[in-house]
Amino acid sequence: MTDAGAALSDASRKSGGGPDSPLPPGNQSAALWAGTLQALASVVAHDLRNALNAVAVNLEVVRSRSGRGAEASAIAPFAATAATNFETAAATAEALLAFVRPEPGRVDIAAVVARLARLFAVRAGAGLQVVDLSDGRAATSASPDIARAAVARSVLAAVVAGEGVACEIAVDDGIFLRITGATHVPPPPDPDLVAAALEQGIRITPGERSIELRFPAVDQRANPNAPS
Secondary structure (H helix, E strand, C coil), rough: CCCHHHHHHHHHHHHHHCCCCCCHHHHCCCCCCHHHHHHEEEEHHHHHHHHHHHHHHHHEEEEEEHCCCCHHHHHHHHHHHHHHHHHHHHHHHHHHHHHHHCCCCCCEEHHHHHHHHHCCCCCCCCCCHHHHHHHCEEECCHHHHHHHHHHHHHHHHHHHHCHHHHHHHHECEEEEEEEEECCCCCCCCCHHHHHHHHHHHEEEEEEECCCEEECEECCCCCCCHHHC
């Protein structure tokens, strides 16, 4: 198991009360959301360390060669690499802050997926392919903490498991989110999250090559583009 996978598993264990220590509904949703943020932060911290290490290494080369009077042309590639990695680190941190920022009112599932796609856009080989057929009608009546945790945990598990993750969002009498891995089967969701989500009317179903989530929608108008 990778460091990121271990962090995700550890956060899943810590976020639920377990059979011997059930939590009140409000506390449970907060705990699941806190565990989700911990898992995301653990994965993002790994990416940030990689980017910042690259900045440090390349800046040390620039400092060392400048001190020896090296030509600018010999230093420029290292300075450019340092700048690129700094931009990567800054974009990752900014995307994480945007994701954890509280949302007023109902949670829009398509917006949550879009923020996750932005967060993982700078992760090598792990960008999300997003197909949004919701036509701006992906607001759910479910608990904001549980809804965001269900999306984030499912997407994060798929990203940690492998590359080529695709997310499809559509609406008919509910909101559908299908998460598919190109070269792997996403792992099953955390049982505590599945149970808490079901109480909010959210169904999480592992498929043969995907995880499918269905959320209760605020807007129930039909959409013929919903995945079957």
